[in-house]
Amino acid sequence: MSFKANKIRTAISAALFAVGVLAASGADAKDWTEVRIATEGAYPPFNFVDANGQLQGFDVDIANALCEAMKAKCTLVAQDWDGIIPALIAGKFDAIVASMTITEERKKTIDFTDRYYRTPLAVIGPKDAAEDVSPEALKGKVIGAQSSTTQAEYAEKNYVPGGAELKLYPTQDEANLDLANSRLDAIIGDKFVIAEWIKKDGAECCKFLGDAPGTTSDTGIAVRKEDTDLRDKLNAAITEIRANGTYDKIRAKYFDFDIY
Template sequence: MKKLLKVLATGLPLAVGLAVTGPAAAEQVKVGVAAEPYPPFTVPDASGKWSGWEIDFADAVCAEAKLDCVITPVSWDGIIPALNTKKIDMIVTSMSITAEREKTIDFTDHYYKVPTLVIGLKDTQFEATPEGLNDKILGVQASTIHQAYAKKHFEPAGATIKEYQTQDEANNDLAAGRVDAVQADQLALQTFLDSETGSACCDIKGSVAPDDDVLGQGVGIGLRKGDTELKDKLNTAIKAIRENGTYAKFNAKYFDFDVYGE
């Protein structure tokens, strides 16, 4: 039976697990998502209910793996410490698999992979290169691969890097003309460009040059080191929903192409 994800409100006791058929209840796990909205992947409404592509993904994976999952919002910059101190059991919030992160946590196989873009105001012409951004203010979300990439490639060439707690804040400052450009993954930026505000102000300047050391090998579920049993369950579930059509079904609700990537 497909188990619905339940939102765990901050400071409240853990919700009682749903009853399941069979001799034993499903294993309950806390699924950490960034408390900051990241449309179209994770978006809370006024009541605290979460929706979005990654919520549907987590729901499908948990159902396939027979896990009783509880959505647990955590501040982005504290989400890895929350995992390692067992406040949550896994991270499903567009976290890229990088060598630096793999020093402290483990990852499942990737579950989506898309290019990294730079967008800017329509009335300015420049490319998504160190030379193109050498006199520009570039907005990035703090504690992300995009911040690390901008610091490594664009700041030394003369760009001014402005950091934000959420991507929405960076996008809003771009629309207001307070920064010249922002960098993020293709899907998050396309959602903004498809909005009334984004389509009026901004366009794509290009994809950044590859850097697997910084940008990683796609997005995976973050896990504690040594949690191999859960990792195996989740990898099996990711493969299964890819093969049985579940992934394609919820993917089509948000995108007109397969975001799984290579």
């Protein structure tokens, strides 16, 4: 075989190999026309289960709007908060739309979209409590918070060293119930969530003691680190629903003020 013929054969083999590699990578690539989304289902008004057993809430409506913008068929499932990140990493679903705050610690294991709302933390307590959320005011008090949340981290960092006791709960509703039943001196939580609870169920027992200083943070959609294409599609969809008015229509259904 001539040198020229051998070069041609080598080039053809390389080209065929490249085609094979591209075909294999294409087979593994996802088109994201079907997306599985998890939410907690125990964090009203952002996500909850209604009397008919259906997931409802701001997060759920936003997820559905994003799927419509992406022209994707989406399946929403409820997942307990404590196991929600491990389940995402394990591939049980593709994204989390569950009012998850974007933190540097979480970004070590998962990725986030741009924010879809922003929220501060606040402290509430009994009607006769002093409206003071300083560590000194809460010294010796029992404070409740949902476990594995930024509010639990804040209480651990800011109140426990000052002499407060922190009690953790699987859901925000359980912490609220213990406060209403005088088993806690205060709870710390997402201001919008506990405002909704006070308005509906806690008006007789409880009141705002104050915002937790410096706690306003961004909430995003969590995806696996390798799913950058899904993250980008979701970001484009967030931009679209913000621009076409869909986001504001959903927000107005739950809040009479801007949360973005």
